[in-house]
Amino acid sequence: MSGQASPQHAAAVARRLRTLSAGALVAAVAVFVLGADYALSQAAFVATYAIAGLGMIVIVGQCGQISLGQGALLGLGAYVEALLVVRGVPAPLAMAVAVAAGTAGGWLASLPARRLGGLYFAMSTLAFALIVEEALVRAEALTHGAAGLAVPTLVLAGFPVDASWSQALAAALALALAWIAARRCVASRLGRSWHAVREDEAAAAACGVDVARAKRAAFAFGGALSGLAGALYAHWIGFVSPEQFGLMLSFELLMLAFIGGARELAGALWGALVVVALPQAISVLTELLPAGTATPAGLESLLFGAVVVALILLRPGGLTASRTRGEDPDLTDTA
Amino acid sequence: MTPIRRFLAVLGLAIAGAGGTVAAAETPGVSRNEILVGSIQDLSGPIALLGAPVRDGMLLRFEDANAAGGVHGRKLRLVVEDSGYDPKKGVLAARKLIQRDKVFAFLADLGTPVVMATMPIVIEAGRPHLFPFSPHESTYSPVHPLKFQMFAPYQDYMEAATRNMVQTRGYKKTCLLYQDDDYGLEVMKGVEAGLAKLKQPLVEKTSYKRGATDLSSQVARLRAADCDFVVLATVVRETVAAVSEARKIGWNVDMLVTASGYSSQTHELGGKAVEGLYGVSVLPHPYEEGANRQLADWIKRYRERFGTAPNVWSAMGYSVADLFVKAADKAGPDLTVERFTAAMESLHTPRDFFGSPEYRFSREDHLGNRFGRIAQIQNGRWVILTDYLK
């Protein structure tokens, strides 16, 4: 992106401004319609999901792989955080370990990539996630199994982060850090190797890119961000249990990256907004139905599914892809 | 850079707003002519089969109260949020109900992860947290001024039920089949405690995952241990599967299922195979046949209102809302959280037309009932065998 001709640069700036003003508008509407506390609580979750989403975008959008098991990596982060904080380890230190655990998990999940490609590799990540979930259930002595674990409030520098505004702020700060890290990685040599792998694995290998290593790095990086997001998530929820980190969460993250637009880092924020806030918006909207009617139980998931389908069909490149570019050639080929 | 500045302004505003919402002169959710009550249900997730009837039962009780003129002239309104068993959605729903809808109290929130994630937020906001559908002990103990529970904990009534069955029927080898989640673990604690009092071990235990298709290997395992009494910590479908599997291989062992398997669905689906199955009932199933007049009328109204027959979960929803109505009535016309919880702490309700237990709350004990009754499937319906086991 950097060092390009100025008209393009101006267009990029204009686009960024548009994005920012749209974001401000969304925030303003949210605060006025929903109330500050509710909106900020949403913001905390949006930012936390966006952190994991950045990791997903690196894997899906930059390196061109499909991960069906990212939820389990969040689970690793969440459990490490919960177990350490309960034992009195300061939260920032615990978070560092959670990030390390996520990284290790991502690396482990990527090992089959040495031998597998495409859909087969995606399936192996699914198997990995389900095995991790089962392990969390079975390691009862440590994790309390399916009964779950209560997680204490996040305390940063002696300040308890329990109000929705402080949670939103902490999540936003973590997101900013994750964003800087992701930008650096994508702009680096490693990022270029990811792009090469995404465009054409065989060609990349022929040009001397270590394909397996690039995938490993992408998964380790994605795992690190998932670990961080999981640690924050554990504090926001205050209770972790294995089933929270199952297939549904993995799919939410995959949807997040795809709907937001996996080519741009900003896609993480837009995708998180859709995945976290859309169900809330739908539930607020269904209240407009005549009072007293017992709204059908499945109405909200029906509408959510419909929006997801519509977004995939209408914006196949994601929300951040500019309309003029239309169908992105790299995402549309059958790889 | 106007957009950025605008964004920052909004953010600042939002933060200022969050700090400023603490002081409120009047009781939230209570206006001159309305009381607003919130509930976080699972209408689309793995236990939606519970969530939908519970919600409908509560709605019916509130509508009945409103038809009778409301509580001290105030109409009751229930705001239901669907969490889909996802604690993240639960947290957001709780914040919405607290801040946007300003509900007076939370009623019958469903699902342990959701309850565990939302309860601290509800308590922090100073709203009563009433009768959640979660077996977790922290919903009533240690005593907290805002937490109340009316559902007998699995651990307590399964301890009594196991003890009663083993004592009266002289079993020597008790085994357990359980769902490997918080529910199953609570039951296991109860069964083990009951057996320990009788100085018997739990001979064999085996688990399955929620949604498991086939229980034949689990049943074979239990049979190999030569159990003479099997406790089932299962839900309806797995109850039927486990009992039918045992009967199919000619194993006529006595089995006892928790209140989660005490449902008319158990014998509707299981048919002949589940005849003779024991179960624990904390609230009788509302059978149409042989119902007293009040119950028959209730079933008719439920069916007209929601287009389907009520089940035991509908009755529980109705009971939950009934207890709320009684406490709110007792709290007097000037409703505040303090008056409401004081009314709750002295509430003692008699058995009602469902055949419910007595619910008794006190300052020291916020758990309304600890007891269940043993029932058995006879001729295709549950028949209550004992009184509430103390």
Place this chain on the structure above:
Amino acid sequence: MSALVLVQVLTSGIAVGCIYGLVALSFVLIYKATETVSFMQGDLLMAGAFAALALNQGAGWPLPLAMAGGVTALVLLGAALERTVLRRALGQSHLTALLLTFGLGLMLRGAISSVPAASHSMHRLPVGFAGETLQIGALVLAAEHLVVIGATVLLGAALTLFFRGTRAGLALRACSENAAAAELMGVSVARMHTFAWALGAGLAAVAGLLLAPVTFVHLNMGLIALKAFPAAVLGGMASLPGALAGGVFLGVVESLAGLMLPEGAKDVVPYVLLMAALLVFPDGLAAGWRRRR
């Protein structure tokens, strides 16, 4: 462990495996013909069972007719979805189809749970053999398991005849092997895509009907489709008989693991197997993969 118990547990393992296999078959069929990874087979399975139930209990059709009607409804639904929505994901990345079918599955589930009778309770298809047993000496087998196995064998034979002996079957096969060549030979590839989805949805519905006497009809019955992925991979992803065999293998291993391995192992076995199959035979599988492209 007596041989008797072993046979009984094995039979239910094979029966459940047949259902895994049928779902895997529908998944592979769609995948081969249209390159679409479908994450909605479980929801189609549930929809099929509910459709038959609604026709039987709601509309009062006799059971065999209602079952045929349920399968037909799903065949039409599959074709309609392909024509309107899924067609637009053709030629796009795997991820597009994956999420598209996931979204469609959510919609289907939401639509069905909007019916009060579906969200309030589980249901039973009133088949005559439910709960009956077959006794051979000391050996007791459940009728519903034997019906599942028998129906799967029949269906497998019918599908074999169809793919070997009929024009439509040959065309579909040609289309999955090499779409461009098939097009040149005068096969309408677009029509074959619709056909594949119709058949795939119909097969899922059949699996749902077979599952109904075993686990009843309820909103979560589609969860079983999660086991179809390991089954499909074990069978090599590109082979229809392989998918069926993979499913049966999985069912058998699962039930044996439940009987013999330590507590809890049963639940991870399918995924450990999936991982192992992917890692130990990547050349075999990958070779098949490359040939197909």
